[in-house]
Amino acid sequence: MTAQRFRGPVLPDGEPRDLYVVDGRVTYEPRAGAETAAEGWIVPGLVDAHNHLGLEDGGGVDDDEVERQALADRDSGALLLRDCGSPVDTRWVQEREDLPRLIRAGRHVARTRRYIRDYAHEVEPDDLAATVAEQARAGDGWVKLVGDWISRDAGDLTPSFPAEAFAAAIAAAHEHGAKVTAHCFGSDVLDGLLDAGIDCIEHGTGLREHHLERMVANGVALVPTVQQTDKFPEFADAGRDRFPAYAATMDDLHRRRRDTLMAAHEAGVELYVGSDGGGTGRHGYLAEEIAAMVGLGLPAEHVVAAASWRGREWLGWNGELGEGDPADFVVLDADPRQDLSTLARPACVVLRGAVVATRV
Ligand SMILES: [Zn+2]
Numbered sequence: 001m002t003a004q005r006f007r008g009p010v011l012p013d014g015e016p017r018d019l020y021v022v023d024g025r026v027t028y029e030p031r032a033g034a035e036t037a038a039e040g041w042i043v044p045g046l047v048d049a050h051n052h053l054g055l056e057d058g059g060g061v062d063d064d065e066v067e068r069q070a071l072a073d074r075d076s077g078a079l080l081l082r083d084c085g086s087p088v089d090t091r092w093v094q095e096r097e098d099l100p101r102l103i104r105a106g107r108h109v110a111r112t113r114r115y116i117r118d119y120a121h122e123v124e125p126d127d128l129a130a131t132v133a134e135q136a137r138a139g140d141g142w143v144k145l146v147g148d149w150i151s152r153d154a155g156d157l158t159p160s161f162p163a164e165a166f167a168a169a170i171a172a173a174h175e176h177g178a179k180v181t182a183h184c185f186g187s188d189v190l191d192g193l194l195d196a197g198i199d200c201i202e203h204g205t206g207l208r209e210h211h212l213e214r215m216v217a218n219g220v221a222l223v224p225t226v227q228q229t230d231k232f233p234e235f236a237d238a239g240r241d242r243f244p245a246y247a248a249t250m251d252d253l254h255r256r257r258r259d260t261l262m263a264a265h266e267a268g269v270e271l272y273v274g275s276d277g278g279g280t281g282r283h284g285y286l287a288e289e290i291a292a293m294v295g296l297g298l299p300a301e302h303v304v305a306a307a308s309w310r311g312r313e314w315l316g317w318n319g320e321l322g323e324g325d326p327a328d329f330v331v332l333d334a335d336p337r338q339d340l341s342t343l344a345r346p347a348c349v350v351l352r353g354a355v356v357a358t359r360v
Pocket of ligand 1: 050051052084276279
C-alpha cells in the first residue's frame with residue numbers, strides 16, 4: 001500500500017513534521033515515493049463528547065438519516081463520538097470504516113413521562129437499577145440517565161428519581177463495568193449523584209462551588225453543551241404560563257450559566273466538548289460548540305485540547321499521534337488555538353488512514 005505524507009506542525013506540541021500514513025496508522029519513518037496529501041496544522045481527530053446518533057426532535061430516525069448525521073459529524077472533523085443516548089440501535093455504525101468511531105451509551109433512562117417523548121426508556125424508581133444494568137450490558141461502557149426534568153406536579157425542575165434509586169442504578173452500572181453520566185440542569189439532583197459516584201455530568205448549569213470541589217476530588221467530568229444551554233430562555237418561555245416556578249428556575253440557571261462554567265474551569269473540573277447533535281441540535285456543529293465555549297470565556301487552547309487530544313485520552317483513545325497510532329486527524333490551515341475559525345473548514349479529514357473529506 002502506498003504511503004501518504006502529511007506535512008506541518010503536529011498538535012499538541014506543534015512540532016513541524018512529515019507524518020506518513022501506512023495501513024491506517026501513523027509513522028514518522030520517511031517513506032520513499034510517498035505523495036504529499038495535505039499540508040497544514042495536523043490535529044488529532046476531534047471528539048464530540050455529547051452526541052446522539054439516531055435521534056431527532058420526534059425520537060428515533062432510520063439508518064439513512066443516522067448515516068447522514070454521522071457523515072455531517074465526520075466531515076466537520078469529529079472522528080470520535082461519545083453517544084449520550086439514542087433510541088435506535090446504532091451498532092452497525094461501528095462496522096463502517098467510513099463513519100466516525102462511536103462509543104454508545106444505549107438508550108437514555110428517564111422517569112415515566114418526565115423527558116422528551118419517545119427518547120428514553122421511561123421507568124419508575126423500583127425499575128431503575130435493572131434497566132440501567134440492561135443498558136450497561138448493551139452499551140460501550142457508558143449509561144445515560146436523565147437526572148432532572150420538569151415535574152408537572154411540582155411545577156418546577158426536580159430530580160427524576162430519589163437519591164437512593166440513583167445510587168442503586170449507579171452501583172448496578174459500575175458492577176457491569178459501565179460509567180454513568182446524567183443530564184443535569186438544576187442543582188438539587190447533584191449531591192445525590194455525586195454521593196453515588198457518578199462519572200460525568202452533562203450540561204451542569206446547576207453546579208455550585210461545593211459540587212465543583214467534589215467533582216475535582218473524584219475526577220468527575222463535565223460536558224457543558226453550551227449551545228444547548230443557550231436555549232434555556234426558550235424552555236422558560238414555553239413553560240411560563242403553566243409553570244412559572246419552572247420558568248424562573250430556567251431563567252436563573254441561564255443567568256448564572258457563564259459564571260458556573262468559569263467556576264468549574266477555575267476549580268479544575270475536567271471539561272469536554274459536546275455539541276448535543278441530535279438532542280436538540282443538528283449534527284456537524286462541533287466547531288460551533290468550541291467557539292461558543294470560548295465565547296463564554298474559556299481559554300481557546302484549553303477547549304481545543306478538550307475537543308481533541310484530551311478528549312480522546314479521556315475516552316481511552318490515543319491522545320497524540322504517536323508512532324503506530326490510528327491515523328485519525330484533521331489538517332487545518334492555521335493553529336486552531338490561535339484561530340478558531342479554521343475549525344469550521346478543515347482542509348482535510350483523515351479517518352482510519354483514509355482521506356474521507358477535503359475542502360472543496
Ligand atoms: Zn443530549
